[in-house]
Amino acid sequence: MMYNEKVMDHFTNPRNVGDIEDADGVGEVGNPTCGDMMTIYIKVKDDILTNIKFKTFGCGAAIATSSMVTEMGIGKTLEEALKITRDDVADELGGLPPIKLHCSNLAADALHKAIEDHMRKKQ
Ligand code: FES
Numbered sequence: 001m002m003y004n005e006k007v008m009d010h011f012t013n014p015r016n017v018g019d020i021e022d023a024d025g026v027g028e029v030g031n032p033t034c035g036d037m038m039t040i041y042i043k044v045k046d047d048i049l050t051n052i053k054f055k056t057f058g059c060g061a062a063i064a065t066s067s068m069v070t071e072m073g074i075g076k077t078l079e080e081a082l083k084i085t086r087d088d089v090a091d092e093l094g095g096l097p098p099i100k101l102h103c104s105n106l107a108a109d110a111l112h113k114a115i116e117d118h119m120r121k122k123q
Contacts, residue, residue: 003060006094011060016070018053025121027113033102036062040069040110044118049073049081052111061096061103065089069107078115084108 003011020041028039036058043051052070056063069089073081090096090104 002097002100003064004094007061007064007096010064010067010093014063014067016053016067016074017055019055020051020053023114025114025116025118027110027115027117029106029110029113031058031062031102031106034059036103036106038062038066038106038110040066040107040114042073042111042114042118044078047078049076049078052114054110056106058106059100059103061100062106064093065096065104065107066110068093069111073111078119082112082115084111
């Protein structure tokens, strides 16, 4: 088995799938290695991420990391969420096969982009 149980759980039963119509920020990234795409939508109140949803057109690892980053981000302040690194997401999933590590880059990047989008709109 290439993926551990936690990764399989988030892949087969992803949390927070979908979009947010009146999102406070949207972050979209593409993976240059494979061409897969991920979009993250956030709701923010008093600088806290109250909701995060994602849409991912990608492999199992990309879906599992998107799902995980939504769980890691909800309830955090924007500042804390900006500190979530690509490695943090993979670590929280108990690791990914080395060949799949590039897939885990999308999730943290898309979340950061959504937060940056929100901050730009607020100015
Ligand atoms: Fe494209 Fe994993 S193969 S994100």
